[in-house]
Amino acid sequence: MAAAGSPGIRAAGLTIPLIAFIGVTFIAPLGTLLTRSVYDAEVAEILPETLAVLADWDGSGTPSEATYATVARELLRARDERTLGRAATRINRIQSGLRSVVVKTPRRLGRDADADPPSSWREALVDIDDAWAETATWRAIREAGQPYTARHFLNAVDLETRPDGSIGAMPETRRIYVPLYLRTLWVSLGVTALCLVIGYPIAHAIAHAGSRWSTTLLVLVLVPFWTSLLVRTTAWIVLLQNQGVVNDILVLLGIVPDNERLAMIYNMTGTFVAMTHVLLPFMVLPLYSVMRSIPARHMDAAASLGATPMQAFRRVYWPQTLPGVGAGSLLVFILAIGYYITPALVGGQSGQLISNMIAYHMQTSLNWGLAAALAAILLLAVIGLYVLYDRVVGIDRMRLG
Amino acid sequence: MGTAAPHVEYRNVQKSYDGQTLVVEDLNLAVQKGEFLTLLGPSGSGKTTCLMMLAGFEQTSAGTILVDGVSVQDLPPDKRGIGVVFQNYALFPHMTVGGNLSFPLEVRRMPPTERVERVQRALRLVQLEGFEDRRPGQLSGGQQQRVAIARALVFEPDLVLMDEPLGALDRRLREEMQFEIRRIQRELGVTVIYVTHDQQEAMVMSDRVAVFRDGRIEQVASPETLYEEPERAFVAHFIGENNLVAGTVVGTDGDICAVDTGGSTVHAFDVAGSAPGDGVLLAIRPERVGVAPETGQYANELVADVVDVVFIGDHLRVRLRVGSRDDFIAKIPNIVGHGRVLPGDTVRIGWATLDCRALPPDPTVLQTEND
Ligand SMILES: Nc1ncnc2c1ncn2[C@@H]1O[C@H](COP(=O)(O)OP(=O)(O)OP(=O)(O)O)[C@@H](O)[C@H]1O
Ligand SMILES: [Mg+2]
Numbered sequence: 001m002a003a004a005g006s007p008g009i010r011a012a013g014l015t016i017p018l019i020a021f022i023g024v025t026f027i028a029p030l031g032t033l034l035t036r037s038v039y040d041a042e043v044a045e046i047l048p049e050t051l052a053v054l055a056d057w058d059g060s061g062t063p064s065e066a067t068y069a070t071v072a073r074e075l076l077r078a079r080d081e082r083t084l085g086r087a088a089t090r091i092n093r094i095q096s097g098l099r100s101v102v103v104k105t106p107r108r109l110g111r112d113a114d115a116d117p118p119s120s121w122r123e124a125l126v127d128i129d130d131a132w133a134e135t136a137t138w139r140a141i142r143e144a145g146q147p148y149t150a151r152h153f154l155n156a157v158d159l160e161t162r163p164d165g166s167i168g169a170m171p172e173t174r175r176i177y178v179p180l181y182l183r184t185l186w187v188s189l190g191v192t193a194l195c196l197v198i199g200y201p202i203a204h205a206i207a208h209a210g211s212r213w214s215t216t217l218l219v220l221v222l223v224p225f226w227t228s229l230l231v232r233t234t235a236w237i238v239l240l241q242n243q244g245v246v247n248d249i250l251v252l253l254g255i256v257p258d259n260e261r262l263a264m265i266y267n268m269t270g271t272f273v274a275m276t277h278v279l280l281p282f283m284v285l286p287l288y289s290v291m292r293s294i295p296a297r298h299m300d301a302a303a304s305l306g307a308t309p310m311q312a313f314r315r316v317y318w319p320q321t322l323p324g325v326g327a328g329s330l331l332v333f334i335l336a337i338g339y340y341i342t343p344a345l346v347g348g349q350s351g352q353l354i355s356n357m358i359a360y361h362m363q364t365s366l367n368w369g370l371a372a373a374l375a376a377i378l379l380l381a382v383i384g385l386y387v388l389y390d391r392v393v394g395i396d397r398m399r400l401g
Numbered sequence: 402m403g404t405a406a407p408h409v410e411y412r413n414v415q416k417s418y419d420g421q422t423l424v425v426e427d428l429n430l431a432v433q434k435g436e437f438l439t440l441l442g443p444s445g446s447g448k449t450t451c452l453m454m455l456a457g458f459e460q461t462s463a464g465t466i467l468v469d470g471v472s473v474q475d476l477p478p479d480k481r482g483i484g485v486v487f488q489n490y491a492l493f494p495h496m497t498v499g500g501n502l503s504f505p506l507e508v509r510r511m512p513p514t515e516r517v518e519r520v521q522r523a524l525r526l527v528q529l530e531g532f533e534d535r536r537p538g539q540l541s542g543g544q545q546q547r548v549a550i551a552r553a554l555v556f557e558p559d560l561v562l563m564d565e566p567l568g569a570l571d572r573r574l575r576e577e578m579q580f581e582i583r584r585i586q587r588e589l590g591v592t593v594i595y596v597t598h599d600q601q602e603a604m605v606m607s608d609r610v611a612v613f614r615d616g617r618i619e620q621v622a623s624p625e626t627l628y629e630e631p632e633r634a635f636v637a638h639f640i641g642e643n644n645l646v647a648g649t650v651v652g653t654d655g656d657i658c659a660v661d662t663g664g665s666t667v668h669a670f671d672v673a674g675s676a677p678g679d680g681v682l683l684a685i686r687p688e689r690v691g692v693a694p695e696t697g698q699y700a701n702e703l704v705a706d707v708v709d710v711v712f713i714g715d716h717l718r719v720r721l722r723v724g725s726r727d728d729f730i731a732k733i734p735n736i737v738g739h740g741r742v743l744p745g746d747t748v749r750i751g752w753a754t755l756d757c758r759a760l761p762p763d764p765t766v767l768q769t770e771n772d
Contacts, residue, residue: 295489295491297487297489297491298491298493300453300456300458300478300485300487300491301485301487301491301493302479302493302504303457303458303477303478303479304456304478304479304481304483304484304485304553305479305504305505305508305552305556306479306482306505306508306509306556307479307504307505307508308479308508309479311508312479315504315508316493316504319495320493320494320495
């Protein structure tokens with residue numbers, strides 16, 4: 001009977017909204033992101049002819065007069081079409097300083113240059129700026145015109161393409177992303193460790209306290225969960241700032257002299273404290289749910305078998321909480337590695353993480369390609385760690401509750 | 402026994418969890434070396450609490466517990482060296498069977514070769530050779546049970562506590578395990594204090610049984626004594642089946658008293674040392690009741706109406722009305738030539754004086770009878 005298959009089909013149909021939802025909210029943005037990190041046809045569309053002519057250029061000296069003429073014409077048109085700025089920004093990213101060159105060239109050439117061409121376009125352009133006589137300028141334009149590029153990825157790991165085409169490390173002073181990735185990694189590991197150290201006893205207390213206490217404690221852990229992230233982060237500013245509660249108390253107790261108040265906010269300390277606080281529930285909850293399932297009798301049994309409390313904890317209790325430790329740590333770590341708002345608010349200069357840099361390139365410098373590359377590397381790192389975790393611990397051993 | 406101290410002794414032990422109600426009222430109990438003693442009682446009567454105080458997981462509120470004549474008051478549980486089998490086994494799920502058994506040996510820093518040998522011996526004892534690499538979750542209930550017993554024995558304690566270890570098993574497995582536990586206990590000569598609320602289990606396994614009720618011991622005796630010579634109505638009611646009839650003492654003669662049961666007077670063995678006018682509860686076992694006996698066969702006789710007759714197989718179960726109550730049970734053995742009775746018959750019933758015990762009255766027990 002044909003109808004026999006229909007319940008299965010109908011059941012599959014029920015998952016369509018979910019699949020569509022995942023597609024729209026997850027796959028599509030991710031795809032766009034990854035595309036942006038390697039593909040940018042903006043310059044190719046604005047200066048198509050220039051790039052076509054440059055393709056034949058051997059890359060040494062300066063290109064032919066015809067190329068100068070083409071680029072001048074296209075820059076003039078770009079100015080009229082108001083696309084000049086976008087092209088200038090992108091070329092400038094390859095070689096800084098070229099923005100003004102690109103922008104001022106059509107302006108100086110004047111509206112009538114097309115109708116009344118100069119005898120030598122080359123001379124006219126070099127007159128406007130010496131940069132037009134440099135090989136690097138043309139290389140930059142050609143490079144910016146590549147729709148597919150590994151530039152952003154190289155940039156994101158502090159590498160650059162040298163003029164001779166080889167790939168090498170950036171000069172020391174411009175290496176910022178790799179140190180930032182490392183800092184993010186260390187902060188995330190540190191926050192995860194702190195959350196574990198603080199969260200384990202809390203979860204233990206909640207799981208094994210009498211039922212009245214355990215409810216109270218659980219609510220205490222969850223209340224911050226329900227308040228706005230912004231409020232909680234701001235609360236730390238109130239507490240930790242120079243004239244804040246903690247410093248006041250330390251001064252009052254004479255632990256710290258008044259003129260040497262501790263800098264605990266707008267730096268790495270602030271990031272650490274606030275992130276640990278914000279992420280703590282994500283550690284406590286999986287731990288709690290695993291611990292609650294461990295019968296208290298197990299510890300009695302261990303004691304009756306001759307184990308000291310320490311041995312009983314180490315051999316009987318701790319191993320049984322490992323699935324919760326794994327789940328909580330992975331959760332906190334993955335949340336921490338992409339954390340943005342807290343470091344932005346309380347991290348100051350030294351407490352910024354890679355996400356803040358991604359946000360900067362998204363919102364301020366508008367270098368979406370680089371932002372996408374940075375984000376993609378972060379994503380790869382997380383996936384890599386996840387796979388590593390799966391290999392070492394096994395994802396199926398993880399329990400969220 | 403001579404001068405040897407009891408293996409375990411509870412002296413005036415009290416326990417209260419909340420500081421108000423006594424869960425254990427005033428416990429005095431001595432357990433001899435190599436004895437199998439069972440704590441038997443209804444749920445909530447304090448049996449587990451008594452075990453946990455001995456094992457060290459609960460503190461006594463008053464009194465002392467002595468092991469080999471020495472107070473264990475200040476000894477933490479891990480220093481007491483008492484094997485414990487918990488109600489729900491409490492096997493460690495993240496360790497294999499071998500790991501579970503070897504755990505107590507490892508914390509005692511026993512060398513590996515000896516450890517392996519001991520584990521093997523323990524597995525052999527509970528007939529689970531070859532199971533050492535399984536996890537507890539991969540075992541049947543009865544197998545887990547045996548692992549729990551093996552684990553409590555593997556470090557060779559001379560005292561083992563078992564808290565309703567067979568509670569979760571079906572009847573057949575239960576009976577098998579009862580036999581096994583008893584065999585192992587005899588083989589090793591360990592002292593076992595065993596908790597159950599199944600009176601049949603207590604009877605089958607124990608050297609002596611302590612009957613608990615509301616934190617007190619009603620009676621401690623061998624199963625046979627408990628059955629034949631209960632001293633309290635609660636015990637008479639709790640162990641096996643008993644007919645309980647309320648009456649008033651009208652006369653005494655040494656161990657024998659005459660009791661008016663509301664119309665007829667019967668004689669009974671006087672347990673409580675009653676005086677005329679005292680209320681008593683008479684306890685007569687159903688199998689000791691003769692139905693329609695030959696005249697003069699029994700010293701005590703009553704007239705009763707047959708309410709119901711049920712054929713069980715090896716016996717007939719006859720329910721009779723005696724006075725105002727209709728829950729008097731008699732068991733008639735199904736033997737050749739025994740007369741049949743039918744519902745509606747009026748019959749004489751009778752019993753020997755020594756088969757009828759006059760016990761101190763106990764309102765709660767009779768109330769239970771009324772339900
Ligand atoms: N940890 C505890 N806190 C408070 N009260 C308790 C605790 N453990 C037991 N009780 C109370 O003490 C009384 C005796 O409990 P216990 O567990 O000793 O009974 P039990 O004879 O073992 O019963 P069961 O046959 O149901 O196991 C009960 O009323 C119980 O509610
Ligand atoms: Mg109990």
